[in-house]
Amino acid sequence: MVNQESLVAWIEALQEVYAENKEYLTQLDSAIGDADHGINLDRGFTAVRRKLSETKCEDMSAVLKTASMTLISSVGGASGPLYGTFFLRASAVCANKTELAEADIVAMVEAGLEGILHRGKARPNDKTMVDALTPAVNAMKQALAAGSGVKEILEKGVEAAEQGMTDTIPMLAKKGRASYLGERSIGHQDPGATSSYLMLKTAANLWN
């Protein structure tokens, strides 16, 4: 079961994961973007962690809303509003809840993805974070339908996200900065798909 404490632990772990992967994500972004994705997320999640340590959040929804607002006002770029929206939609799913069951976790990620699709207007195969999150949500829904527990649901999601992430390599980018490269965007892994995969993986490592 996932409670407020596990949510906070996840976000704190995300800060560590993005700090560790700052160079790596930035490197991916320099191939087909503007070399800042890792820097952006590191800055954003550092701010979120600081904010959470200063703020008394009354419930799970408040934790995610604080994360959302802080990401929106500290990340900038494309990923700031997109991940900000992800957490905002996720926070709505948690409203009035003190614990998240299997279905809630899947609903939360699905709502987050829908928020990203709504904001960014990307479609599958556009070579964005959507290409990691969409298969992940599908896999998680299947696992949920098959009666799996939290751990297994998340593991299925991570597996699908990882596949989705590597599947972005041969894609021609149609959204975001990478799209300006046209054919030259082919052959590189999308940084946002990579950071989305890391986000789910971090949850899978913590929650069960």
Next chain:
Amino acid sequence: MVNQESLVAWIEALQEVYAENKEYLTQLDSAIGDADHGINLDRGFTAVRRKLSETKCEDMSAVLKTASMTLISSVGGASGPLYGTFFLRASAVCANKTELAEADIVAMVEAGLEGILHRGKARPNDKTMVDALTPAVNAMKQALAAGSGVKEILEKGVEAAEQGMTDTIPMLAKKGRASYLGERSIGHQDPGATSSYLMLKTAANLWN
């Protein structure tokens, strides 16, 4: 004996010598100056050669005057007016002459050096072309006094100029751009002293 033809041959040879040494002189100038001495002289003597090929010079003095004016209006930098003045003073020495005897040649170089001293106000040991030309003139005067012929006078001059040129290496520059370097000018051979040595050497190779 040096006649108008030998003078022209000398200037034509100088063009070739400075073209060959363009890189080398520029390299010397980049250590303690602004990396253009070879470029300047190459441009200047190319212009002089072109000018002489287009101009009907009535006598030796006119040849040197044409060289002087062309250097002045095509070289720029410190070396333009200095070598321009050298040739202007040398041209005065040739006035009304059709051939130059030993004494005339020494007088010509000496007058040229005096022109440079007058224009540039440098003194020996300031790490300039003066440090090649001064010992050269002294050596040539000695050789002349000892009754040497043209060839030997010039060879003595070249020998002294070469020594004077390498003697600039340990000097602290007090004139020209190199002086801005202060202590850092020590340990480098002066480009102008080098081009002056080449000038005499070219004459020694041709005249006898």
Next chain:
Amino acid sequence: MKKLINKTENLVKESLAGVAAAHADLVKVHYDPNFVVRIDAPVRGKVAIISGGGSGHEPMHGGFVGRGMLDAACPGDVFTSPTPDQMEAATKAVDGGAGVLHIVKNYTGDILNFEMAAELCQAAGIEVAAVVIDDDVAVKDSLYTAGRRGVGTTVLAEKICGAAAERGDNLAKVVDVCRKVNANGRTMGMALTSCTVPAAGRPTFEISDTEMEIGIGIHGEPGRERMALKPAKEIVEMMANVILSDLPFKSGDQVIVMVNGMGATPLMELYLVYNELNKICQAKGITIVRQLVGNYITSLDMAGCSITLLKVDEELLTLWDAPVHTPALRWGV
């Protein structure tokens, strides 16, 4: 990486502090959230104009704040679009009751952040309109992509819309003028070297001494194509061909030209580029009526240039010539 900075994290703020100190007669700088605002803002009854984007493109946008141009600029981190709270605070600071125009360069990040800001401002009862600049002919446009980038035309749009607002046009009219500028402006860029994002610490891309990138943006992104370095004449021809055929510009057209340096290009070379461009325009019967040659929308320490052509009519030209007084652009005052 060699830069005149202290700590990378403080670069944007310390640079803004320099702008504030140097141009205290023209602008004020607010921190947290960061924005640069015209000294006499809000100007009652005037449409206010705001632009913003990542830092590293100086003088754009902060250098264009002042009479006859922008009311505020929102600088993000280096090459990272600003966040909605910056635009929201700036919009509130400059709103003079006649509405606010957001001039947005077409990058996903800028679009999304400005969109969120507009939602916040509208919720607060401020009339906000946004015009997206997408003038980069290096990018093939398509309904199904992020479209073209916003580059050089942004500078011209800020000047011209600033003049329209200053003469009293209402928001709808300023929006129209901005769309007209965008519709008639085309830009293409090229790079000789990569820039180095301070936080990244090394050049964004590797490039050999005999190659160049054609069709770059302003964020050190690789361009459309990498090719062998060519003489300036051929480079300018190549760029001009794409630009001229895109609008298309025709014989008899009057244009404002901007030959822009990417940050590390000597002015001497920019004038040489202008000379080549001028010859091409003359040959095609296109008249350059006004021009800017220099660093206006840069990409940190990148060597390279961009060329912008804006087809103008009487109205746009009059607005161009109107007085402007900002840190980076000044005339008639």
Next chain:
Amino acid sequence: MKKLINKTENLVKESLAGVAAAHADLVKVHYDPNFVVRIDAPVRGKVAIISGGGSGHEPMHGGFVGRGMLDAACPGDVFTSPTPDQMEAATKAVDGGAGVLHIVKNYTGDILNFEMAAELCQAAGIEVAAVVIDDDVAVKDSLYTAGRRGVGTTVLAEKICGAAAERGDNLAKVVDVCRKVNANGRTMGMALTSCTVPAAGRPTFEISDTEMEIGIGIHGEPGRERMALKPAKEIVEMMANVILSDLPFKSGDQVIVMVNGMGATPLMELYLVYNELNKICQAKGITIVRQLVGNYITSLDMAGCSITLLKVDEELLTLWDAPVHTPALRWGV
């Protein structure tokens, strides 16, 4: 070497052609000998002001030709002082009967060539005076050396003397004003990278990624000292200390400041430098009354900056504020 040029030999001319085309309303360009002249020259009864030097320092000097500043500029080859025939022809072209001032930067080449030109002009019956600018505090001055280099103060001298001539001062008075500017101006420069002289084709000096040159001139000469790269704050302190103690500048002084980029330095960094300098001046009670931040006297594609302080009184400040209309400097018009 990566540059936007065609043939190295034609660079100066083609760049001048760009200046001529871009600024046909302000200047005319003459070729063989090369000089840039104010469009309305000669101005009858006005003292004319000419400067010149090697190319590669753009916008100086050609960018400063126009109303309220220079009457003509003589560009030499890259980093090579112009030849006397250029200054002679320019002097004849701008002489309005009130005499001509030559503003000469203290380099042996410039001095010698301007001297020869002055002799030629005087022989032709034109009254010519020369003032030598030698403001570079990085060079230890001495009677027995070439003395200090002329650098940043030259820009300020051209503006201020231009205004003096414009208001009708006679030659002797303009000379006095120029000497006063030189006496009160001090500059120091530093480089992060070398520049590349086009004809040489490779960087003038090698420098590692962790070093800088302090006390450089504007020709890619090595500086007084090479040292480990430091944060901007420490670099500016080091430069300001030498400048401030040289005049010396004192508490209560009013100064015009120029923070100048060497060609490849992002404006963002120059403002950061300005910020550091401003804090130092404030702490010492020195008031910055006017300032320029940008590329004014460059060294091709060198990264680095120079700082100039000019102590001003009422007279110099009034002259500074007078209208100026040139390609690179414009206000009041």
